[in-house]
Amino acid sequence: MICPSCGSRQVGYLPGNRFYCWGCFVQFVIGDTRIEVYEVDEDGTLVSVNRAVPESMTATPGR
Numbered sequence: 364m365i366c367p368s369c370g371s372r373q374v375g376y377l378p379g380n381r382f383y384c385w386g387c388f389v390q391f392v393i394g395d396t397r398i399e400v401y402e403v404d405e406d407g408t409l410v411s412v413n414r415a416v417p418e419s420m421t422a423t424p425g426r
């Protein structure tokens with residue numbers, strides 16, 4: 364499995380057909396026709412990221 368957001372192979376499996384990327388800290392769910400990507404907010408809330416991500420935004424923001 365490769366992260367659809369950053370291309371990292373550092374992907375962990377979660378229950379419910381979900382995956383977590385240790386490279387860019389997103390969760391994603393493999394659907395029948397597409398991959399849903401969620402950012403994890405600071406308080407743990409999942410924020411759906413259905414928009415296309417510009418290449419300039421794929422770098423991990425400074426934390």
Ligand SMILES: [Zn+2]
Nearest residue numbers: 366369384387
């Ligand atoms: Zn990633």
